[in-house]
Amino acid sequence: MNAAIRAVVRATLRLGGQPYAIHEGWAGAVAGGVAIRALTWDDVGGILHMGGTVLGAARCPEFRTREGLRAAARNLVQHGIDRLIVIGGDGSLRGTEEFRDEWPSLLEELHEEGAITAGQRQAHRALTVAGLVGSIDNDMAGTDMTIGADTALHRILEAIDALRSTAASHQRTFVVEVMGRHCGYLALMAAVAGAADAVLIPEDPPAPDWPDALVSRLRASREAGLRDLIVVVAEGATDSTGRPISSHEVGEVVTEGLGGEGARVTILGHVQRGGRPSAYDRWMPTLLGYAAVQQVLHGTDIPAQVVGVRNNRLVPLPLATLVRDTTAVKTSVEQGDFAAAGAARGRSFSGLSEIVAELCAPPRMPGRLADPRGAAYPPTPTRAPRRIAVLHAGGVAPGMNTAVRTLVRSTSVTGDVVLGVRGSVPGLVAGRVAALDWADLGDWVGRAGAELGTRRIVPDPDQAAQIAETLVREGIDALVMVGGIEAYRTAAVLHQARVAHPALAIPMVCVPATIDNNLPGAELSIGADTALNTITAALDKIRMSASATQRCFVVETMGGPCGYLAMMSGLAAGAERVYLPEEDIGIADLADDAERMTRTFEQGRQLWLAIRGEQASEHYSAELMTRIFEKEGGDLFDVRQIGLGHVQTGGEPTPFDRLLATRLARAALAHIDHELTTGEASTCYVGEVNGQERFTPITQLAEDLEPMVDRPRSQWWLDLRSIGSVVSDRHASSPVVGVPVTDGS
Structure with missing residues (x-):
């Protein structure tokens, strides 16, 4: 919320x-007095890294009364x-709409009782409203992500990761609410x-016999070799009849069902x-806050709007419609219309x-016809199991391991096999290939990191012949390459070598994984969000180190x-x-920056x-x-140079990178399944563009890249480049521009 507040004030x-x-x-609007105060630029300095909200929040029963509404209107x-x-959330926005x-009627009443003048009533005859949704539950219909x-x-993931190490050590089950x-x-x-x-959520409630199904599933996973078991329970979980399911009840069911193995219940609360907001919860609310200011300044004759997010684009959404649709979702759950x-x-x-x-199901095993949740596994294929190889190429990117795990988990229920290639392209040339165990x-x-290993190597034509031999020897039906531009160029080389080596004519899919986020056909690459959060955390520490002295930091990032x-x-x-590399830097730019820096x-x-x-x-x-600086x-200020280096490539992947890796790996598998079923054998790269999965032929790679530069010709985020200086430097000469807002289509 603080990022949005900062952007609103400064814009x-x-x-x-x-x-x-x-x-x-x-409550502050109703009370007035010191609860309403003018803000300056510096009042919102240094709050980006702070959790919560510097404005405070409180429930206000008085605002639900006519007297409270009149008091709020009078004070404004x-x-x-x-x-x-x-x-705010659903309740705050609903109250705002009312x-x-x-x-108009409140101002009429205030004028009649002498609380405001006729001039004030006329000058403020309409209230223009823009809403930003702040809710960790992400429960507002119409917007992809809410602030927080x-x-x-x-x-949550920090807690689950920490619990997993304990669970594995003690062969224990944790129930996390x-x-x-x-x-x-x-x-x-x-x-x-x-x-x-296993997971229990309101939108997909289990049957009343869920205890038996849950225990059966967990027991099967334990028999398949898992030492650590995690069950996630939403606080509002119910069964299909509407009976609440508590985390403590789940813990008791698991403890009893697994033969006395004590389940531990952890309620995160x-x-x-x-805690500190993530990088996304800083840059996106900054854009939202800036767009909201434009909305209220230029949209005085339109209904109240909420600035929402769809596919990383800002969209204006009628407040009344969002409130109605959000209420309808809750009604659907209550009425059992879970779809x-x-x-x-x-x-x-x-x-x-x-x-x-x-993804949660234990692997298909001989004699097991249904997964322990109660659903049947896909029919046993009459064909031989498909053998799908996966390798990494390019620099390491957090989330690579997630993509590989998703491939293995997804194929385990269909009876297919994923082969891991150790050592990247050289490993495929040398035939270092082995099945990956669930x-x-x-x-x-x-x-x-990348457990299979990765290298920045692209094969030459001679090595393409050796790779063809590996594919034949290992009986590989399809190839998934998870990595950066080297993976894409490897795919291009192998595709071109098909004429000389027919064994290379198999489905090949490149999955984008690089912190640089410089791959065509994908708006975001696996690993970029983790790197961005690592950089942001480092910049927080750098900013705090300047609290005792006047200092300029020149920080260099990768990319x-x-x-x-x-x-x-x-x-x-x-x-x-x-x-930015996308912009030319001249001596005049540096001279201007140095002058402005010195003056401020x-x-x-x-x-x-x-x-x-x-x-x-x-x-x-x-x-x-x-x-130069x-x-x-x-003697006015010190200047320090900091290169963040390879710390940006490390660290456990963020939730976003894990989810993106899961979606893209699943998309690659679906594409391969279609191609093997229809007898096709294309080579392509997959990505998400404007919220949709897109498969681009590898033959289009050169056309999608800028000439002589490894980056896409079109990059969506460049449209945002002038916003940072507008809300961060009051003396910047950058024009005050609009944030790109789509119509939501």
Whole structure:
């Protein structure tokens, strides 16, 4: 929420308006006085990294009364306020809509009783409202993500990962309860990203005999070799008859059913709401806050709007429609229409809810015709099991292991086999190929690095012949390459070599995995979100280190020829200046930055944060920039150069990267299944573009890349590049521009 508050305040100031804070929610509006105060630029400095909300929040029964509504309206009008941005959940936004509808009559009553003048009533005859949804439950229909949900998933996954090591050590089962009274988003995503063995959510309730099915499933997983078992329960879980299912009841069922093996129940509670916000919960609310300001300044004659998110794009959504649709989802759950409720949660939710049972299911074993949840396994294929090889190529990216695990989990219920190629392309040339065991990959979902190994090597034509021999010898039917641009170029070489080596004519799919986020056909690559969070955490520490002195930091990020990491970390950390490879840097730019930097330090600035993409300029290195700023600053401020280096490639993958890896690996498998069924054998790369899976022929690779540069010709995030300076540096000369907002189609 603080990122949104900061953006609202600073965008308002840059657009010539006066922002006000209303503390403690509607209670502050009703109370007035010191609860409503004007804000300055510096009032919202240093809050990006803070959890919670600096404005405070409180329930206000008085706001539900006519007297309370009149008091709130009077206090707003007396401050000259008739444009309102509300950041909250379903209840807050619902109250806002009612307040807006009643505004004209409230002002009429206030005028009649002499609380406001005729001039005030006329000047503020309409209340213009924009809403931003802040809810960790992600329970608002119409928007993909609400402010806070990504951070809550971070907290949940940190807990599940920690519990898993204990569970494995002691061969124990943990039942983890997460928030979600009416919405199972957190539970479902945590179950997929945390490799849970079962999940219970309101939108997909089990039959009344769920205890037997659950115990059977967990016992089968234990027999298949798993030492650690995790069951995730949403706090609002019920069975199909509507009877509540508590985490303690699940713990008792598991303890009794597994022969006295004690299940441990962990209720995460309000820890899910706390802590530092994730990188996403900084840069996206920054865009949302900026767009909301534009909405209330330029949309005075339209109904109240909520600025939502769909496929990483901002969309204006009628507040009344969102409130109605959100209520309808709850009604669908109460009436037992679970399919409608799941569909209303959005594409990501409905897609993962369809496959979570498969990802949680123990492997198909001889004589087992149904998975222990009660659903039948797919019919036993009359064909021989398909043999699908997977390898990594390019630099390491967090989430690579998740993709491999998803392939193994998904094929285990169909009876197919996934072969792991050790050592990347050289390993495929040498034939270092072996089947991957279901149980051995139990904790790969959260492992850092790439267990199969990866290299930045592209095969030459001679090696293509050796790879063809490996495919024949191992009976490989399809190949999945998870990695960066080297994986794509490897696929191109093998595709071109098909004429000389017919054994290479098998389905091949490249899955994008690189922190650089520089691959065509995909808006986001596996690993980029983890790197972005690592950078943001480092920048937080750098910012705090400048609290005792005046200092400029020049921080260099990775990313190669793509400025995604530099750009988005700048938004997430509030950097004053970002230097991108996509933009030309000249001496005039550096001179202007040095002059502005010096002037603002003279006015009392403590910190200037400049972020440079590692290939931002061939001539102006981070060292040279540091020396220029040092020379211009003299004794006024210090300048420090920091290169974050390979720390950006490490760390356990974030929830987003785990979920993205799961979706893309599943998409690759579905494509391979279609091709093998129809007898086709294409070579392509998969990605998500505008929320849809897209498969692009490898022959289009050269056309999709910029000439002589390993980055896509079109990059969606570049449209956001001027927003950072608008909300981070009051003296920036960047034009005040609009945030791209789609029509939601």
